[in-house]
Amino acid sequence: MAQTALEWQAGTVTAIRPETRQTKSFTLALPKWMAHRPGMHYDVRLTAPDGYQTERSYSVASAPERVGTIDLTVERIEDGEVSPYLHDVVATGDQIEVRGPIGGYFVWEVEMGGPLLLIGGGSGVVPLMAMLRHRAAQHATIPARILYSSRTADDVIYRGELDALAASDRAFEPFFTFTRQSPPGWAGYQRRIDATMLSEVIKPFGAHARVYVCGPTLLVEAVANALVQMELPIEQIRTERFGPTGV
Amino acid sequence: MNMDDADMNTALMVDGNAVAGQLMDVFGRDMTMAVARCAGCTREAEMGALIAFTRGPGVVLRCPACEAAIARIVETPTAIYVEARGATFLRLPR
Secondary structure: OOOEOOOOEEEEEEEEEEOOOOEEEEEEEOOOOOOOOOOOEEEEEEEOOOOOEEEEEEEEOOOOOOOOEEEEEEEOOOOOOOHHHHHHOOOOOOEEEEEEEEOOOOOOOHHHOOOEEEEEEHHHHHHHHHHHHHHHHOOOOOOEEEEEEEEEHHHOOOHHHHHHHHHHOOOEEEEEEEEEEOOOOOOOEOOOOOHHHHHHHHOOOHHHOEEEEEEOHHHHHHHHHHHHHOOOOHHHEEEEEOOOOOO | OOOOHHHHHHHHOEEHHHHHHHHHHHHOEOOOOOEEEEOOOOOEEEHHHOEEEOOOOOEEEEOOOOOOEEEEEEEOOOOEEEEOOOEEEEEOOO
């Protein structure tokens, strides 16, 4: 299924939804929409009046089953070039230049099977959410777990949807860990993801787990190294590193 | 957070998957599942799994096993330069 070169197109912002203090989801209607594979991203290009252009990649959060539109969930990076514009300037009805879907490496589809272990840090949860939404849209019963690291409970993106999915789907279980501050009475994990935590979460899946790790580079490095030390076959691990954004 | 240079270099790494759009500009197709063999250590890896450094004037793709530079991509206003002497070959799936 060779994909040909993609052209830039102007997507129209049809909805903007705040997810957390630092993240918003943008729904874009695309004139040349095509189904993405869950985990893929779009490049977003901004052009200044003087012609200066800059691009960033943002993962698709929505499932490919939703035709004609995509959701991009964007974290506001304080000294960023693109995300502050998207957060502070873009309004419903505006047009944004995008191209995609791109990146066939970090993808999971129901046909690929499981069990599925998703590990995310911060906004690294976004492509993982596309996989879970796709799995739900397909009514798949493939066992799935997500281990999701955030600074505080307020920084958890899609918390309500993850909890609702867990309540309605016995084959899915979310695990949260808080690295800076846990909510009062929290009995779950409250530290950075480490080997002990990984071995607890992966235990029922054993060496068969297909693992997707997305987040800041240092988190992804630590998780990938721990998984390899646990003798999980490297072909079953897919990573997507964000760079230095800290969680 | 205090980081020494090695840590900072590590923190700046992303995956080849992150430059999928730029690779598509060069090759006209999704290259993230194409395999590159490292000329240094012979390890084969999907281009999406290479280590990518994107904060310089160009993109440098490195081997995930030995970290040798496999390819460099530099864009100028009139051309795109691709230097790939660190790869024995690229294998593109049909």
